[in-house]
Amino acid sequence: MASTMRSVIEEAPPPAAQDLEKQLALAANFTRKHAIASIYHAGSGHPGGALSCADLLACLFGAELNFWPNAIDEPHRDRFVLSKGHAAPALYAVAAHYGFCDAKAALSLRKLNSKFQGHPHVLDLPWVETSTGSLGQGFSVALGMAMGLKLQQSKARVYAMLGDGELQEGEVWEAAMCAAHHRLDNLCVVIDYNKLQSDNLNSAIMRLEPLAAKWRAFDWAIAEIDGHDIPEILRTFRRAGATHGRPSVVIANTVKGKGVKYMENIPTWHGSVKLSREQAEDALRQLGARGDEIAELLNV
Amino acid sequence: MSNPALIANSDSLREAFGKTLSSLGDEFPNVVVLDADIAGGTGVHHFRKSHPERMLQFGIAEQNMMAAAGGLAATGLIPIVTTFAVFCLRAVEQARLSIAYTRRNAKIVASHPGLDVGPDGGSAQALEDLAAFRAIPGMTVISPADPAEMSQATRAILEFEGPVYMRTGRSPSRRIFGDDHVFEIGKGQIVRDGMDVTIVACGVEVARALDAADLLAEEKISARVVNMATIKPIDDALLAKCAAETGCFVTAEDHNIHGGLGSAVAESLAQSTPCPIEFVGVRDQFGASGEPEELAQHYGLTAPFIAQAARDAIARKKKSRKKG
Numbered sequence: 001m002a003s004t005m006r007s008v009i010e011e012a013p014p015p016a017a018q019d020l021e022k023q024l025a026l027a028a029n030f031t032r033k034h035a036i037a038s039i040y041h042a043g044s045g046h047p048g049g050a051l052s053c054a055d056l057l058a059c060l061f062g063a064e065l066n067f068w069p070n071a072i073d074e075p076h077r078d079r080f081v082l083s084k085g086h087a088a089p090a091l092y093a094v095a096a097h098y099g100f101c102d103a104k105a106a107l108s109l110r111k112l113n114s115k116f117q118g119h120p121h122v123l124d125l126p127w128v129e130t131s132t133g134s135l136g137q138g139f140s141v142a143l144g145m146a147m148g149l150k151l152q153q154s155k156a157r158v159y160a161m162l163g164d165g166e167l168q169e170g171e172v173w174e175a176a177m178c179a180a181h182h183r184l185d186n187l188c189v190v191i192d193y194n195k196l197q198s199d200n201l202n203s204a205i206m207r208l209e210p211l212a213a214k215w216r217a218f219d220w221a222i223a224e225i226d227g228h229d230i231p232e233i234l235r236t237f238r239r240a241g242a243t244h245g246r247p248s249v250v251i252a253n254t255v256k257g258k259g260v261k262y263m264e265n266i267p268t269w270h271g272s273v274k275l276s277r278e279q280a281e282d283a284l285r286q287l288g289a290r291g292d293e294i295a296e297l298l299n300v
Numbered sequence: 301m302s303n304p305a306l307i308a309n310s311d312s313l314r315e316a317f318g319k320t321l322s323s324l325g326d327e328f329p330n331v332v333v334l335d336a337d338i339a340g341g342t343g344v345h346h347f348r349k350s351h352p353e354r355m356l357q358f359g360i361a362e363q364n365m366m367a368a369a370g371g372l373a374a375t376g377l378i379p380i381v382t383t384f385a386v387f388c389l390r391a392v393e394q395a396r397l398s399i400a401y402t403r404r405n406a407k408i409v410a411s412h413p414g415l416d417v418g419p420d421g422g423s424a425q426a427l428e429d430l431a432a433f434r435a436i437p438g439m440t441v442i443s444p445a446d447p448a449e450m451s452q453a454t455r456a457i458l459e460f461e462g463p464v465y466m467r468t469g470r471s472p473s474r475r476i477f478g479d480d481h482v483f484e485i486g487k488g489q490i491v492r493d494g495m496d497v498t499i500v501a502c503g504v505e506v507a508r509a510l511d512a513a514d515l516l517a518e519e520k521i522s523a524r525v526v527n528m529a530t531i532k533p534i535d536d537a538l539l540a541k542c543a544a545e546t547g548c549f550v551t552a553e554d555h556n557i558h559g560g561l562g563s564a565v566a567e568s569l570a571q572s573t574p575c576p577i578e579f580v581g582v583r584d585q586f587g588a589s590g591e592p593e594e595l596a597q598h599y600g601l602t603a604p605f606i607a608q609a610a611r612d613a614i615a616r617k618k619k620s621r622k623k624g
C-alpha cells in the first residue's frame with residue numbers, strides 16, 4: 001500500500017476493514033452494472049473480460065492506488081495501466097464510481113465523438129495513463145513508468161492488469177525478464193486468470209500452465225488468489241507493496257462473465273456481442289439492479 | 301474459377317475470403333492457415349471447419365506467427381498468416397526479414413483494415429498498413445473491392461509465387477462485380493467509363509467512388525472509376541492511359557493519404573504523365589470509435605467528398621490548360 005502521498009486530499013479517518021470491504025463490493029457491483037449498460041448502448045464490446053476483473057479493479061481504485069481525481073497529474077501518483085484494453089467498459093465504470101469521470105457520459109461508449117472509445121485513449125481521457133488495445137504493450141509501458149519513477153526516486157507504484165490470453169504475447173515475457181533484471185519492486189502485475197480468451201479456453205488455444213512456475217522462473221514474487229475474494233485481494237496487494245528487490249505478480253483466479261450466469265465461462269461472451277434489451281435487463285437483474293435502476297441505466 | 305456460389309451477396313470481404321479459402325483447400329494441399337486466436341474475426345473459421353488438420357494455432361502472438369510463416373514456407377508449404385491489419389503492423393519487421401527478404405511464398409491476409417473497423421476505435425484501426433507493406437521490397441499489396449473480387453483474389457494469391465499482403469474487410473460489403481469478374485494481380489479495371497476525371501479507388505472506397513460518379517453525372521460531369529485492387533505493383537499502363545484520356549485524377553482509400561494508394565498513383569503518374577491529383581483518405585490522423593459509415597463521413601471518405609475532390613481536380617486541370 002503506497003502511503004507517502006495519501007495526503008493529496010483531506011481524508012476521512014480510514015473505515016473499519018469490514019466497511020471498506022462492503023464499499024468495495026458495492027464499487028465492483030456498480031462497475032459490472034455500468035459495464036453491461038454501456039455495452040448494451042454501444043451495440044458491441046467485450047462483456048466477459050470486463051465482468052471478470054471488476055472486483056480487482058474495485059480494490060485497486062477503491063483501496064490500493066494512491067491516485068485521486070483532483071490530482072491526476074501529481075508526479076508521485078500511483079499508476080494503473082489496463083493492458084487488457086478491451087475491458088475498457090469496466091475501467092470507465094470503476095473510474096466513474098471513484099469520481100474520475102461522469103458515469104452517464106461513460107454510457108456513450110464506442111460512439112462517434114465519445115471520449116469513451118472501445119479501448120482507452122490517453123488523449124481522450126486524461127486520467128487514463130496510456131492508450132491500450134494491442135495486447136502486451138500496456139505491460140511494457142507500465143514497466144517504463146516503473147523504471148522512470150524509480151530513476152526519479154519516487155515512491156509511487158505501478159500496477160498493470162493483463163489478461164491470461166495476453167500472456168501469449170512474446171512482449172509480455174520480454175517485459176517480465178526486464179522488470180526482474182531491473183529489480184522493479186514498484187511494479188505489480190495483476191493477471192485476470194479467467195481461463196478463456198477470444199476463441200476458446202487458453203488450454204485449447206495456447207497452453208499457459210504451469211503459469212506460476214513461469215513467473216517464478218522469471219524471478220517474480222508470486223501470489224495466487226481468488227480474484228473475487230475482496231479481503232484476499234486487499235491482503236495480497238498489501239504484501240506485494242512490501243516486497244523488496246523483485247516485481248510482484250498476482251495471479252487472480254477469476255470467472256469470465258462473473259455475476260451474469262448466462263455469460264459465465266462461455267467463450268462467445270468474450271467480445272463483438274450485441275446485447276438485446278432482454279439480455280441486458282436479465283444481466284442487470286442478476287447483478288441486483290431493480291426496476292428503476294434498470295430503466296435509468298438502459299433508457300438514456 | 302473458385303466457387304462464387306458459396307458467397308452470399310451481403311458477405312463481408314473476410315467472410316468471402318474465409319469461404320473461398322475453405323473451398324480451395326483440397327485443390328491447394330500445401331496451404332496451411334495460421335491463426336492468432338481470432339479465426340472467427342478473420343473468416344478462417346470456415347477453413348478450420350473444412351481442413352482442421354491444416355489450421356495452425358499460434359495463440360495471441362503475431363510476431364512469432366509471422367516469422368514462423370517464413371519457416372513453414374521454407375519447407376514447401378504455402379502459409380497464410382491471418383490476423384487483424386493493425387496486428388500485422390506489429391509484425392512488419394518479421395514480415396520484412398523472414399518473408400520478403402528471404403523471398404518466401406507466404407501470404408499475409410489482414411482483416412479489419414481502416415475506419416471500417418468501427419467501434420473498437422482508433423487503437424484498432426490500421427490506416428498505415430498499405431504504406432508499411434508497400435515499402436517492403438518484393439511485397440505484392442492487394443485490397444479487393446467486393447466479395448466476388450475477394451474470391452478471385454484468394455485464388456490468385458495462392459497461384460502466385462511470392463510474398464503478398466492482402467486486406468479483407470469487416471463490414472458487409474456491397475456487390476460491385478458479377479461472378480464472371482476477372483481479377484488479375486497487377487491489373488486495374490475501368491468499372492465505369494468517363495472522360496472528365498478518373499477516380500482511382502480500392503477496397504470499400506470503390507463503391508463510394510461509383511456513388512460519387514452518380515452524383516457528378518447529375519452535374520453533367522463524366523467521371524471514370526478505376527478499381528485498383530493491386531496497389532503494388534501498380535498498373536502504370538492503365539494510369540497513363542487514363543491520364544491521356546481524362547487529364548486529372550482523384551484517389552480514394554480507407555487509409556492515411558500518405559503512403560497508400562494515393563501515393564502509389566502519384567508516383568506512377570509523376571513518372572509518366574504528370575497531371576492534377578486530389579487525394580481522398582484519412583488526412584494524417586488516427587481514427588476513433590463510431591460506426592463505419594459515420595466515421596467515413598466524419599473523416600471525409602464518402603461519395604460527396606470524392607465528388608468534391610473530382611470537381612477540384614477538374615478545375616485544376618482547366619486552369620493549367622488555360623495557362624498552357
Ligand SMILES: Cc1ncc(C[n+]2csc(CCOP(=O)(O)OP(=O)(O)O)c2C)c(N)n1
Pocket residue numbers: 046048049050052084086133134135136162163164165166167192194196197198256270336337338360362387390
Ligand atoms: C496484439 C493483439 N492481438 C489480438 C488482439 C485481439 N483480441 C482482443 S481481446 C483478445 C483475447 C484476450 O484474451 P484475454 O487476454 O484472456 O482477455 P480476457 O479473457 O480477460 O477478456 C484478442 C485476441 C488484440 N487486442 N491485441
Ligand SMILES: [Mg+2]
Pocket residue numbers: 049163164165192193194195196197
Ligand atoms: Mg482471459
